[in-house]
Amino acid sequence: MMAKSVKTPPSPKAGTARLPNVGAGELQTLLDYVRYAVSCFQAAELVFAHGTTDPVAEAAFLVGEALHLRPEQFESFATARVTAAEGKTILDLIEARVTTRKPAAYLVNKIYMRGLPFYVDERVIVPRSFIGELLASHFGGSESEGTSLIDDPFAVENVLDLCTGSGCLAILASRHFPDAAIDAVDISKDALGVAARNVSDYGLEDRISLHQGDLFAPIKGRRYDLIITNPPYVDAEGMAALPAECHAEPKLAFDGGADGIDIIRRILAQARGHLTAEGGLLCEVGRDRPQIEAAYPDLPLLWLDTEDSEGEVFWITAADLG
Structure with missing residues (x-):
């Protein structure tokens, strides 16, 4: 779950600020x-x-x-x-x-997504993905309003969460697609330790399988009705300008290469081979839409908005991936 590419100078260094004194009884409620x-x-x-x-x-x-x-x-x-x-x-x-x-x-050691609490620590990026909202609004859930990309959540049998981090999106997907088995992949062993704790906290060990490896490598020839991913997508300029808060998070979870879309390119190149005929890819890219559209001018990407974002997540079907 990635931060948006930040173009502003870093915040003051840690340890440089101090709080004003507060007398006894001055703060009550x-x-x-x-x-x-x-x-x-x-x-x-x-x-x-x-x-x-x-x-x-x-x-x-x-x-x-x-x-x-x-x-x-x-x-x-x-x-x-x-x-x-x-x-x-x-x-x-x-x-x-x-x-x-x-x-x-x-x-x-806590964050809330879609009203649910999840454990987090410095082994994973702090989750703040828009995909959780989109699962509810565009995939046949109670919040969908005629814009469903998958009409029947019960028909989804297999879901892949790439770059799962803390496992939050995999857990949200398990609740939205109640009959689906879910594979969650991350290259970081540390991140998967946090994901395992969250999966256990929600009692989902029988539905969510965690895999360590680079993108699709651990799941080999398996195919999915839905692939969701929030990969690293911060470009070199954004990496240089990350605020102090982001320096507490794993660099691996941010770095998307010089133009921010190195990993997204790899996902687009390989996703078709891991989707069922009626499946699709839901991918969060932050502010990299211009780079992606320049690199893939003929790819029919459907850009999705949320309450707090505009065009930071795309959807594409297996058929359109060719």
């Missing part, structure tokens, strides 16, 4: 701590692209996790008072976020 965190995050010029998109959402996430509240529970307790011990835990998290520049998900 959850909202007080959220407001304080937002002020600290904005003063430190943090970057938000790791499951939250702005300082308010990130502050609420950290406060909620410190208090063992799920995101949907925050509003119910927003004006509740925080104990002294809880307040210290929250302030420690805020300070760690500012001083280390690590993504908030690493500080609490």
Whole structure:
């Protein structure tokens, strides 16, 4: 699950910022701590692209996790008072976020996708893929509105998740395609350790098989009704400009080569041989659409939008791959 290619200068180095002093009793409610965190995050010029998109959402996430509240529970307790011990835990998290520049998900070892919690640590990139939303909106789910690319989710028997990382997309796919067996591949043994934990947490060992290797190599001649992938796609310019937060994540999960589409080229070259006749490929590419369209002017890619993205994921059928 990749970050968007970043064109802005890196944030200040870790350890250069400090929090303002807070007197006893000055912060009382959850909202007080959220407001304080937002002020600290904005003063430190943090970057938000790791499951939250702005300082308010990130502050609420950290406060909620410190208090063992799920995101949907925050509003119910927003004006509740925080104990002294809880307040210290929250302030420690805020300070760690500012001083280390690590993504908030690493500080609490958790991220939410489509409302589901997943374990994450520095062995994997923090998931923030648009594919989870697209599975619900374009593949015959309850959110589909006449735009289904696969009409019957129950007809999908085999799914491949390339570059699975923490395994989040494979798990979301297992819930959306209830009769499908899923193979999840990653070149990183460390990443697959995190994926194995998430698969186990959801009790899906009998449906999701993890494979270590380079793209299609571990699954040899198998064919799938659906291939989903969120591969490395940051170009050389973007790699040089990654913010400090992204430097805490595995470089391998970002680097897409000089123009960002080295791995995407390999996926497009090999995908047809691993799809069933009626199958298709769903691929996230960040801001690399211009490079892909220039490299493949005759390929009929269908570009899909989400609530927070425009043309960052494409769909192509096996037939159109030729």
